[in-house]
Amino acid sequence: MPATIPMLDPLEAMLHGQNPAVLRVGLIFPLSGVLGVTGPTVIDAVCLAAHEINSTRSADGRKVELVLVDSGRSPAQVAAEVQDLAQRKAIEACIGLHTSQTLEHVERALSAPIPYIFAAGHEGTPRRPGFYCSGETPGQSADGLRWLMTERNVSDWAILGTDYVWPRIARESERHQIEANGGRVLMDRLIPLGTVKSNIRTLLDEIQASGAKGLIVNMPGRDLITVLRAAQGRGLHNHLIIFSPGSLDENLLYALDGNRSGNLYASMHSFDSIATDIRPDLTDRYRFMFGDSSPVLTSWGEHAYDGMHLLGQLDDTGALEAANLGTPGGVPRVQGSSVVAREYRAHLAVAAGLSFEIINV
Numbered sequence: 001m002p003a004t005i006p007m008l009d010p011l012e013a014m015l016h017g018q019n020p021a022v023l024r025v026g027l028i029f030p031l032s033g034v035l036g037v038t039g040p041t042v043i044d045a046v047c048l049a050a051h052e053i054n055s056t057r058s059a060d061g062r063k064v065e066l067v068l069v070d071s072g073r074s075p076a077q078v079a080a081e082v083q084d085l086a087q088r089k090a091i092e093a094c095i096g097l098h099t100s101q102t103l104e105h106v107e108r109a110l111s112a113p114i115p116y117i118f119a120a121g122h123e124g125t126p127r128r129p130g131f132y133c134s135g136e137t138p139g140q141s142a143d144g145l146r147w148l149m150t151e152r153n154v155s156d157w158a159i160l161g162t163d164y165v166w167p168r169i170a171r172e173s174e175r176h177q178i179e180a181n182g183g184r185v186l187m188d189r190l191i192p193l194g195t196v197k198s199n200i201r202t203l204l205d206e207i208q209a210s211g212a213k214g215l216i217v218n219m220p221g222r223d224l225i226t227v228l229r230a231a232q233g234r235g236l237h238n239h240l241i242i243f244s245p246g247s248l249d250e251n252l253l254y255a256l257d258g259n260r261s262g263n264l265y266a267s268m269h270s271f272d273s274i275a276t277d278i279r280p281d282l283t284d285r286y287r288f289m290f291g292d293s294s295p296v297l298t299s300w301g302e303h304a305y306d307g308m309h310l311l312g313q314l315d316d317t318g319a320l321e322a323a324n325l326g327t328p329g330g331v332p333r334v335q336g337s338s339v340v341a342r343e344y345r346a347h348l349a350v351a352a353g354l355s356f357e358i359i360n361v
Helices: 010-016 036-056 075-087 100-109 144-151 165-180 196-210 221-233 250-255 279-290 299-316
Strands: 022-029 063-070 093-096 116-118 131-133 156-162 184-191 214-218 241-245 264-268 347-352 355-358
Touching (some): 010 075, 022 299, 036 063, 036 221, 036 250, 036 279, 063 075, 075 100, 093 100, 100 165, 116 299, 144 165, 144 214, 144 241, 144 264, 144 347, 156 165, 156 196, 165 184, 165 214, 184 196, 196 221, 214 221, 221 250, 250 355, 279 299
Parallel strands (some): 022 063, 022 093, 093 116, 156 214, 214 241, 241 264
Antiparallel strands (some): 264 347
């Protein structure tokens, strides 16, 4: 981590209290739990953005400090800690990467809204003032289904997800896409959180018995790894088209030791291999800062990086207020300034060893 980016734990931040000379941002990132594998990447990405902000600000400009909160704990624990930090004015804004279940708890807990940028996939539902969701919606992520149904000739599908907000909404978008394109959903299951590993044999049996030629997995992090590893262990990946919309990134692909079946697909707004106008230069700066052995910069890392720069722009213009963040899917704009957020769209990619080959840019 760059020495110029102070990283505080929550207790330190509360003891230090508010500092008008500092922009203190809470990073509500997973250090444990189902999404823990994504934590190192998003932390590094935000540190890079904070370093860039601090390097370009004048001597009397506010410097960024970061406060790290583990979002891998229970939603109630995370929400209580964020609420405490906000009430004590130990943080002025947040960037979050966690499940939408945790987001709902945080939203309810914050009696006075502060700018909160949610960097993961979201449902597109209305949020309280101050909450801006920068990730893709299930509808955007499901767009890749049309290509798979046409180009891979898959019409019969199974849908598998963990039982919380995002997978419930995602399966509706996916079912609509499948049926609108002449396909069928032969199996549709939601599994209680924390039970994927214990039920995996039964689930794979049901998928095989259904006769589905394609499988959609709406699961985050470790749960997704469990399903994909088990499918590989049974040899299903050699003939079953598997699609993970909005969850499968390079970190999870590394955890699988890669995949060369040609049948594993992901949908995210960005991949390490994508050649957009922005991404190659960002990747170079990231590697220069953290070295070639650092975690790969994933789509969620890029969202978090952009979120930190958005907060920095709002602070530069004196507009760092919850009211200046848009609704999910909207674009934050500040009247009389050039502060805007990036707009994203999902891209379909196929696993090719330890990286992804982009199908549509």
